Amino acid sequence: MVSTSPNTRYTISAAQKRTGLTGRQIRYYESQGLLTPERTQGNQRRFSDSDILQLLRIKELMEKNLDIQTVKQLLLENPESESGDRSGPSAFPRTGENIQDVLGHRLSSLYPVSNRVELLSLLDSIVVKKAQE
DNA sequence: TTTCTAACA
DNA sequence: TGTTAGGA
Numbered sequence: 001m002v003s004t005s006p007n008t009r010y011t012i013s014a015a016q017k018r019t020g021l022t023g024r025q026i027r028y029y030e031s032q033g034l035l036t037p038e039r040t041q042g043n044q045r046r047f048s049d050s051d052i053l054q055l056l057r058i059k060e061l062m063e064k065n066l067d068i069q070t071v072k073q074l075l076l077e078n079p080e081s082e083s084g085d086r087s088g089p090s091a092f093p094r095t096g097e098n099i100q101d102v103l104g105h106r107l108s109s110l111y112p113v114s115n116r117v118e119l120l121s122l123l124d125s126i127v128v129k130k131a132q133e
Numbered sequence: 134t135t136t137c138t139a140a141c142a
Numbered sequence: 143t144g145t146t147a148g149g150a
Contacts, residue, residue, distance in 0.1 A: 022143080
């Protein structure tokens with residue numbers, strides 16, 4: 001059985017714990033079009049694992065001292081997942097405790113290798129570019 | 134109690 | 143970004 005597909009939905013408080021971001025930041029990023037979590041009938045946000053990953057990427061990028069617009073550009077240029085279907089769940093650690101631990105250290109490891117290389121390379125060129133200006 | 138939007142500091 | 147008001 002392949003029952004380990006993470007179709008979990010998280011409340012904003014859960015998203016805060018999983019990403020280390022504040023609810024304020026998460027809402028702000030959404031308002032800027034960086035992600036679009038689902039909504040319940042009561043209009044409350046419901047974050048999928050893809051959303052959590054997206055938030056993690058935003059966080060990483062923001063920590064590079066990039067402005068929100070640049071981060072948005074990078075994410076738009078790097079369409080990842082968000083298809084609602086994952087073919088290789090083995091690429092992601094799914095133990096709650098384990099993921100928390102990983103996040104505390106190197107969440108880069110959460111990204112598929114191909115994307116990580118691409119992302120890092122993109123980040124590098126941008127950081128260098130900004131440094132030259 | 135939790136989350137939401139809007140708006141001000 | 144923090145924080146508060148006022149409502150669902």
